[in-house]
Amino acid sequence: MNIxxxxxxxxxxxxxxxxxxxxxxxxxxxxxxxxxxxxxGTKAVMLLAIIGFIGDRSGFLDIAILYGLVNFIATVALLRFVETKRLT
Amino acid sequence: MDPVLLLDVILLLLAVTTAITAMAIRDLLGSVMLMGIYGLLMAVIWADLFAMDVSFTEASVGAGAATILLLSALTRTGTRERTGGDHHLPALVVVLITGSVLIHGTSQMPAFGDPQAPAHIHVAPHYLSQDIGKVSQKSSDGATRRDFGDHVPNTVTAVLTAYRGYDTMFETVVIFSAGVCLVLLLRPRSPLRREQADE
Incomplete structure (x- = not known):
């Protein structure tokens, strides 16, 4: 039932x-x-946490945090490119 | 039904759909974003398969670094793909032949978990009988303790402990050469070259 x-x-x-x-x-x-x-990216973070609870592994939460960080960096880079057509 | 298996099937179907969409889309910026989604999806799939290290790498490289690298490539090119590209028929033939040869190759592999498979009878017994981890220690109560209870936790650990050095050395070589290539490709153009390009 829990699973x-x-x-x-x-x-x-x-x-x-x-x-x-x-x-x-x-x-x-x-x-x-x-x-x-x-x-x-947010959905992927939540999905990872849920998979961690299904498999009863706490290591998933660390990866979920990494996903959040990577997602933020990618979003900033994308927006910067859309705004200025450059990255630097 | 096993929930992890069900999630795996759905996630793999999603990954295939994302890859096809990323190829079909004409807006290259949208293509880059879909590749970012693809990287995140693959990372979730690796995590679902309990391959934590691969998942970490895929999340940071596939979803983060690759997106930014593709964007920096876009700063040197346009963001629209040329339309009306014709299909290259010989390439399709080569890909189909290679794919069928690979699939034919997998049909000759031993069954999953077969104890008589070459991987299990060739060098694996040698690895398993190595002396790694068998360090005797006298504990405080006078009894002799052996690390890991006389054996390494598993075969992978035995192989890694003995051969990690080569592994790490050539990983470093690969990453260094990749870094050199990136610096060469993405370095700022010198003023002289830029003038020549403008003329």
């Missing part, structure tokens, strides 16, 4: 990830896509 609850949570998060992915593929402007990538 089933985790699985339902993971599937719901996955649905959110799929929706943000559709936006990233379809999104008319670059800002739609940047936002979609950011939302997808």
């Amino acid at each position: 089933d609850g985790h699985l339902i949570a993971a599937l719901l998060v996955l649905i959110g990830a799929i929706l943000s992915m559709i936006r990233a593929a379809a999104g008319p402007t670059s800002y739609d896509r940047v936002l979609a990538v950011n939302v997808f």
